[in-house]
Amino acid sequence: MSVPGAGGAAVNGAAVSTRSAAAVATHALRKEFGTRVAVEGLDLTINRGEVFGLLGPNGSGKTTTIRMLCALMAPTSGSAEVVGLDVVREGERIRERIGYMSQRYGLYDDLTVAENLRFYSTVYGLHGEARTRRLAEHAHAIGLDDRLHQLAGTLSGGWKQRLALACATAHEPEMLFLDEPTAGVDPAARRDFWTSIYELASRGTTILVTTHYMDEAERCQRLAFLSRGHLIALGTPKEITAKFGQQSVEDVFIELQRRDEEAGRKSVPLDHR
Numbered sequence: 001m002s003v004p005g006a007g008g009a010a011v012n013g014a015a016v017s018t019r020s021a022a023a024v025a026t027h028a029l030r031k032e033f034g035t036r037v038a039v040e041g042l043d044l045t046i047n048r049g050e051v052f053g054l055l056g057p058n059g060s061g062k063t064t065t066i067r068m069l070c071a072l073m074a075p076t077s078g079s080a081e082v083v084g085l086d087v088v089r090e091g092e093r094i095r096e097r098i099g100y101m102s103q104r105y106g107l108y109d110d111l112t113v114a115e116n117l118r119f120y121s122t123v124y125g126l127h128g129e130a131r132t133r134r135l136a137e138h139a140h141a142i143g144l145d146d147r148l149h150q151l152a153g154t155l156s157g158g159w160k161q162r163l164a165l166a167c168a169t170a171h172e173p174e175m176l177f178l179d180e181p182t183a184g185v186d187p188a189a190r191r192d193f194w195t196s197i198y199e200l201a202s203r204g205t206t207i208l209v210t211t212h213y214m215d216e217a218e219r220c221q222r223l224a225f226l227s228r229g230h231l232i233a234l235g236t237p238k239e240i241t242a243k244f245g246q247q248s249v250e251d252v253f254i255e256l257q258r259r260d261e262e263a264g265r266k267s268v269p270l271d272h273r
């Protein structure tokens with residue numbers, strides 16, 4: 001756990017900030033659930049403006065990592081800074097500056113599109129006139145105007161995904177966490193979604209995205225692979241495929257999953273670098 005009061009150090013009597021300039025910087029981040037260790041020894045740096053992919057089999061710790069970085073769940077130990085703020089001591093401020101699209105979108109099915117947008121914008125700190133204006137512009141930009149009074153639960157998968165992205169970005173966050181944002185949506189919606197991601201990134205938004213679609217992984221600037229809570233590979237798609245002597249990120253994923261299952265059967269720690 002980070003030490004209260006950390007974040008500044010005295011050098012020659014002057015206070016010098018030790019805050020990270022990176023979008024995400026974790027050190028020995030760990031999360032236990034009872035006797036299960038979901039994330040262990042995670043050292044990860046994500047640069048500002050990066051489109052960064054977090055990959056790994058089911059149960060490898062992706063969602064747990066994201067929830068700790070969004071300051072929705074406290075780490076058991078280790079530390080993490082997001083947009084230069086400590087996830088334990090400055091969670092409130094982090095939540096105002098990030099957007100989070102959760103694995104099943106987190107929409108309220110029995111609220112309308114407009115009500116979901118209003119609810120999330122309030123959670124993220126938008127109020128009053130600014131909120132009304134921003135939401136109207138936003139709904140228009142993503143083509144949701146004529147569905148504003150439809151219940152979210154009655155939207156198709158693709159529209160739910162658009163609404164969830166709108167909810168996570170209405171306050172124009174500097175960093176966006178997307179947990180399997182394209183699961184269960186059709187190819188055209190997936191393509192449109194990635195166009196939106198790149199638009200956001202071109203305006204300087206840092207993106208951390210998880211996916212089980214390897215064509216999407218190939219579109220990320222850098223990737224991290226998790227296996228049973230450990231970081232086992234990190235680099236650009238090209239670097240990772242070269243490192244593991246494979247043709248594609250999909251081949252790497254399958255190979256790493258095979259090793260992961262083997263290590264799990266033997267119950268020995270993975271050689272994780």
Ligand SMILES: Nc1ncnc2c1ncn2[C@@H]1O[C@H](COP(=O)(O)OP(=O)(O)OP(=O)(O)O)[C@@H](O)[C@H]1O
Nearest residue numbers: 033036037038056057058059060061062063064065
């Ligand atoms: N609240 C919780 N209580 C107990 N165990 C949990 C909890 N949340 C996650 N876990 C466990 O932690 C491990 C990591 O789960 P996590 O959801 O982070 O994986 P994931 O990589 O997101 O998987 P998926 O690809 O299926 O979404 C799993 O073994 C999971 O069962």
Ligand SMILES: [Mg+2]
Nearest residue numbers: 062063064103
């Ligand atoms: Mg998950």
